[in-house]
Every structure is written in structure tokens, then in C-alpha cells.
Amino acid sequence: MSSQQKKNTFFGGVAVLMVSTIIIKVIGAIYKIPLGIILSDEAYGDFGAAYNIYSFFLTISTAGLPVALSKTVSEANALGRYNQVQKVFKVAFFAFLTMGLFSFICMSVFALPVATYALQNEKAVWCVVALSPAVLCTCCCSAFRGYAQGHMNMMPTAISQVTENLSKLIIGMGLALFIGSLAIQPADLGDRMMAVGAIAGVSVGSILSVFYLFFNHRRTNRLRPGPFTDRADSSKVILGRLLKLAIPITISSSTSAIVTLIDTNLVNGQLQNVFQSIQDAGPTVTEGVRGLFDIGNKAVLILQQNMQAALTDPSVVPVLDSARGLYGAYQKCMSIYNLPFNLMVPLTASIIPAVSAARARRNDLEARKVSESALRFAALLALPAGAGLFVLGEPIIRLLTGGSTDYTIAGPLLSILGLASIFVCVQLIATSILQANGIVNLPIVTVVIGGVVKILVNYTLVGNPNIMIYGAPVGTLCCFAIAAVLNLLIIKARVPSAPSYTKVFVKPVIAAAIMGGGVWAVYGMMERILGGDQLGFLDNAVAVAVAIGVGVVLYLVLVLALRVISREDLELMPKGEKLAKILHIH
Numbered sequence: 001m002s003s004q005q006k007k008n009t010f011f012g013g014v015a016v017l018m019v020s021t022i023i024i025k026v027i028g029a030i031y032k033i034p035l036g037i038i039l040s041d042e043a044y045g046d047f048g049a050a051y052n053i054y055s056f057f058l059t060i061s062t063a064g065l066p067v068a069l070s071k072t073v074s075e076a077n078a079l080g081r082y083n084q085v086q087k088v089f090k091v092a093f094f095a096f097l098t099m100g101l102f103s104f105i106c107m108s109v110f111a112l113p114v115a116t117y118a119l120q121n122e123k124a125v126w127c128v129v130a131l132s133p134a135v136l137c138t139c140c141c142s143a144f145r146g147y148a149q150g151h152m153n154m155m156p157t158a159i160s161q162v163t164e165n166l167s168k169l170i171i172g173m174g175l176a177l178f179i180g181s182l183a184i185q186p187a188d189l190g191d192r193m194m195a196v197g198a199i200a201g202v203s204v205g206s207i208l209s210v211f212y213l214f215f216n217h218r219r220t221n222r223l224r225p226g227p228f229t230d231r232a233d234s235s236k237v238i239l240g241r242l243l244k245l246a247i248p249i250t251i252s253s254s255t256s257a258i259v260t261l262i263d264t265n266l267v268n269g270q271l272q273n274v275f276q277s278i279q280d281a282g283p284t285v286t287e288g289v290r291g292l293f294d295i296g297n298k299a300v301l302i303l304q305q306n307m308q309a310a311l312t313d314p315s316v317v318p319v320l321d322s323a324r325g326l327y328g329a330y331q332k333c334m335s336i337y338n339l340p341f342n343l344m345v346p347l348t349a350s351i352i353p354a355v356s357a358a359r360a361r362r363n364d365l366e367a368r369k370v371s372e373s374a375l376r377f378a379a380l381l382a383l384p385a386g387a388g389l390f391v392l393g394e395p396i397i398r399l400l401t402g403g404s405t406d407y408t409i410a411g412p413l414l415s416i417l418g419l420a421s422i423f424v425c426v427q428l429i430a431t432s433i434l435q436a437n438g439i440v441n442l443p444i445v446t447v448v449i450g451g452v453v454k455i456l457v458n459y460t461l462v463g464n465p466n467i468m469i470y471g472a473p474v475g476t477l478c479c480f481a482i483a484a485v486l487n488l489l490i491i492k493a494r495v496p497s498a499p500s501y502t503k504v505f506v507k508p509v510i511a512a513a514i515m516g517g518g519v520w521a522v523y524g525m526m527e528r529i530l531g532g533d534q535l536g537f538l539d540n541a542v543a544v545a546v547a548i549g550v551g552v553v554l555y556l557v558l559v560l561a562l563r564v565i566s567r568e569d570l571e572l573m574p575k576g577e578k579l580a581k582i583l584h585i586h
Helices: 003-007 010-038 043-062 065-078 082-108 111-118 121-148 153-181 186-224 234-283 292-310 318-343 345-360 364-391 393-401 407-436 442-462 468-494 501-530 537-561 567-571 576-582
Strands: none
Touching: 003 010, 010 043, 010 153, 010 393, 010 442, 010 501, 043 065, 043 082, 043 111, 043 121, 043 186, 043 318, 065 082, 065 121, 065 234, 065 345, 065 442, 082 121, 082 234, 082 407, 111 234, 121 153, 121 186, 153 186, 186 501, 234 292, 234 318, 234 345, 234 442, 234 468, 292 318, 292 407, 292 576, 318 364, 318 393, 318 407, 318 468, 364 407, 364 501, 364 537, 393 537, 393 567, 407 442, 407 468, 442 468, 501 537
């Protein structure tokens, strides 16, 4: 293999994106942890709601085309059709630009109706406007990234994503802190403007990312040898081929985004309905009736506080702001829950071109190795992360919000979401494997089924005054558990040389279960040593750090002892054979 071929191996691409993802997550932690502290739950609810509508427009604009672009470029490269590669990119870029302009107009010109009716939160309107340039710029970025990924070159994607996140951190956090220092009155308006400042950094970062990717694309194209002799297909044929693959993937991904958007509307609406009924009945704490984690009585206290605040601050709307507060606590948990999911992005970006190229060469064995290794790698990351969030939900939320959020409410939310994160990761990888094998319609059906279940569960549970916000993570868990299982069944039934699920999941599940029990026991021991049930911030931080540290060491020992990673997995990585010898994996 040439040095470039070695560099662009499947796990070589994964390694590049994994390193960048870790950097991004560190930046994101530096950004979101203090942001969760300085923003009230209500303002963070606006922040999260605006991100959901942004994610929806971004999904319908970019979900399918980057996959179609990277797949088509990868196949053309494998067959030596280099003029075809260039024309595919030009056609795809025009499509990205068109979708980006449409989404930008919807989020900027129609921001107020979007916030009022789609999000059930008119106070999020300026956050929606602040994010509108980002959706246009990210569409353009996706074209450049899809082109590079089709060449199995993940470096432009990595650098551009790090650029975006550094801008979000430096500019977004800087603006939020500056606006906070102005002490804008009334306080509710000041909190909302801080959220707008924080979210504006995302748009600035996307603009910088476009400039980098554009100049990088021009530079790398000049270095390619030529001229090439192959005859490219017509623009109409290429667009038709791209859309044939992109539309089902976009529908599949958009289904998930639409479900999230409906969920945002539904959860906010149902919470407001419950708070309105409490207000109409006269908010009183009910002795002896606890409900799920005593949420009923806590909701009464939250509403009473907002009713009191409304006497001196006319911008406070008790029912709306009470719902915003609970939704904001949920969104803070969602930002932590998304960590395992984000670690899957490098795998999905590399699976599709790698498996597609293997299928184009009719090498079913290589395609199976990549698919099975990707699933096993996903399990190795998702299972311990989910187990850790499940057993340490309350201590982690206490640590990461610095006391700005009621951890007795948010902690159980994070624990439930920890379990859900495992199924999200499996569903995502399984969907990518199906797409790489040309099975693009069935994942739509599984997402729709899971989404319908989520909506029904959320409508029923969130509207129950004794469950309320806890219905939201339960709905998420049900949704992705169903979708993941269905996708795995389809792979087994429809994909040639399907992965062995016993080899993929059994040992990682055992290792993660033992690790989770160990982490729970270590935290409990540290809690008793440091002062009982009511730990201070620093004591809780020490207990969490020790428990996680022990969990990491225990899990690594179990992975090696149980031989979870195979030699075939390591051979797909750069220097994998040497690493296998060091670890004595045969």
C-alpha cells in the first residue's frame, strides 16, 4: 500500500475524526458547562429550542446530500473516473446552496411564527434569528466535507469542525459574558439576550469554516494530476443519481428531526397545559402525594416562584416561564446525553465510503469486516458511556451545572437518557451500514415507527401532572430502542455476510455492566467517606472524578481480559498489526 492509501484506511479516517471529535467535545465542555451555569434554565430552554429548529432545517438541507456525495465520489474514485468526481461535486454544491438559502429565509424572515407555533416558545425568536446564517454556511461546508470524505480524507472535516467550535467558545461565550455584565433589565430580557450572544458564536464559526474549506478545496484540487480522459455524465444524470440516494436518506434523517421538532412543541405545550391547570386550581403542595420523584409538588413550587416574580417583573409569564424552566433543565441533560452520539459521527462518516468501495469491488468479506468492526467499536464506546450516565446521573448534573439547576429534577432525567444514548448510537451505526449497502428506504420506516412511539409516550406521560418532564426521556428511550432493534434485524435479513451480533455485543455488554456496578459502588463509598448524602460541590467533584477514573481503568482491563477487540479490528487501523502484537491479540 502507498503512504496515501495507508493514511486513508477506514480506521485511519475514523482516527482523524475521532481525535477532532474529542477536541470538539473538550471545547464543547468548556463552552456548555459554564454556559449551563451562567444561563438560567429558562434561557437555556430558549437556547435548546432554537437549536432544535436549526437542526431541523440543517437536516433537511444536508442529511442526504453529503452521504450521496461521498458515496458517489468514492465509487467514481474506485473506478478511476476523475472527471466524473469533479462534475459530481459541482452539481452537489449547487444543490447545497439552494437548500441553504431556503432554510436561511425560513429562519430569518419567518423567525417569529417559527418560534411561536413550531417551538411553542415565542421568547426563543432572537435565538432563531441568530442561528439563521449558520444554516446557510453549514450547507456550503457540507459540500466540501462530503467531497473530501469521498476521497477518504477526513482532515478538512476535522479542521473545519474544530474551527467552528473554537469560534463558538471564544466568540459565543465572550458575547454571553459581555451581555451578562451589562445587567440588562428586566432580568428575564437580560437572560434571553445572553442566550442570543452565546448562540451567535455558532454562526460566526460556520462563516469561518466556509472560508477555510473553500481555500483548502482550491489548493488540493490544484495538486491533482491531469488531464483525465474519462467522460463525465451529464448534470441531469448526476443530479438524478444523487437525489435518488439523498432523498430517502434525507426523509429518514428528517423524520428524526421532525420528530424532535414535534417533541419540542409537544413537551413545551403539555408542560404549559399542566402548569395552567395547576394555576387554575390554585397551586398548593399536596402532602403525602409524591408522584415520580415528587415532580408534582416541585412543579407547584416552581409556578409559585414565577407568580411571585411576575408581581415585580411584567416580562415574566408564570405558566410559560415555568414550562421553559423544566424544559431548560431537560435540555441541559440533553447536551450531556449527546456526547456518546457525537462520538459515533466519525464512524458513520467513514462507514459509507468504505463499505461502498468494498461493494463496488464486490468484496463482501471486506464489507463485513468494516461493518462488524464499526458496530463493535460503537458498542465499546456507547455502552460504558451510557452505563456511566445511568449510575451517576445526579452527581454528574450537580457537577456540570454548578448548582444552577435543581439536580433532584435533572439527575433522574440524565440517568434515563444515559440508557437511551446506547440505543441512539447503535441505531445510528446500523442505519449507516444499511445505507452503505444501498438499503435506504427501510431505515425510514424504523425511524417513523420509533418516532410515532415517542410522540405517543411523550403526549401521554408529559401531560400527566405526576410525571411531567420525566416523560420526555422515557419517550426518547422507547423511540431509539425500537428503531435500533428493527435496524439490526433488517441488517441480518437483508445484508450479504451480515455481522455476528454475538461477537459484536455480548462481551462489551458484560464489560460495561461490571464497570457500571463498580462506578456506582465507588461513588457510594466516596460519598460516605466525604460526608454523607449532602456533599458540597468540591466533594461531589472529587467523588465523581474518582468513580469515573476507577471505571475507565476497570473497563480497559475488562476489554483486554475478555478479548473484546479482535485482530481484524486492529488490522483496519494504521499500525494495527504492531498494536495487536503489543497487546498479544491473535
